[in-house]
Amino acid sequence: MIAIRPYAPADLKTLVALFTAAVHTLGAPHYGPQQLDAWAPRPPDLETWRQRFEAQHTLVAEDALGPCGFVSWRDDGYIDTLYTAPRCARRGVATRLVQAAEDALSAAGVTELSTEASLAAWPFFETRGFEVVEPQTVTRRGASFTRFLMRKENAA
Ligand SMILES: CC(C)(COP(=O)(O)OP(=O)(O)OC[C@H]1O[C@@H](n2cnc3c(N)ncnc32)[C@H](O)[C@@H]1OP(=O)(O)O)[C@@H](O)C(=O)NCCC(=O)NCCS
Structure with missing residues (x-):
């Protein structure tokens, strides 16, 4: 059973550890070690x-073992x-989180x-109906990354 709840300040260390593990494990098929270290430095800030x-x-x-993912939006x-914890990957965690974010944004009138x-x-995001607008190359802590600007019309 996976529950979705708001972030609390006490989650900080656990979520940053989850982020670090997600990047270094789930990102590893897609980026090299230097890129992963630049994306998720150890120790984290x-x-x-x-x-x-x-x-x-x-x-x-x-879930019963603790946080298994998080999403944040503006x-x-x-x-x-x-980010989804490696132990929880491909169990629909990100789907639940992004659905909840989309619902909140819909309720706020963001289309x-x-x-x-x-x-990675x-x-x-493509399975959620987002479309690639353009590829981007960004530099973080001296490492260069490919990523994709993506957009989706949200149901009002
Ligand atoms: C991307 C990420 C958040 C997906 O989390 P997840 O909880 O495993 O995703 P879900 O289980 O909800 O996946 C739903 C569907 O999305 C697609 N999908 C998810 N991860 C995928 C992958 N690595 N490759 C291809 N399709 C993928 C699949 O269609 C999947 O359905 P399926 O498992 O039935 O095939 C997770 O892999 C992650 O944290 N990656 C590393 C960090 C990262 O890149 N974060 C995003 C920063 S922009």
Whole structure:
């Protein structure tokens, strides 16, 4: 059973550990070790994450063992983060989280959703009806990454 609930400040360390594991495990087929280290440095910068979670809407998916994923988005419909714990991958966690984000944005009257999806995530977003607008190359901590700007019309 997976429950969806709002983020609480006490989740910070657990969610950042989940992010780090998701990147280094689920991202590994798509990016090299230097890129993974630049995306998810070890140790992580907890303060940056604390500010990010506080500035956005964040939902946590949880099963009997604890958090197994999270999503965060901005008021303008931009989905900023989406990570599933490796132990929970391909069990519909991200589907539940993004559905909940889309429902909240619909309720707020936001009709256009966007994201910048990694090579690991764009097939997921495609199954949700997002379309690739353009590929992007971004540089983070000295490493260069390919990702895709994607958009979707949200039901009002
Ligand atoms: C992308 C990610 C969030 C997907 O999480 P998930 O909980 O495993 O996704 P779901 O189980 O809800 O997947 C639903 C459907 O999306 C598609 N999908 C999900 N992951 C996929 C993958 N790696 N490759 C191809 N299709 C994928 C499949 O159609 C899947 O349905 P199926 O399992 O019945 O085939 C997760 O793999 C992850 O955290 N990746 C690493 C971090 C990352 O790139 N995050 C996004 C930053 S933009």
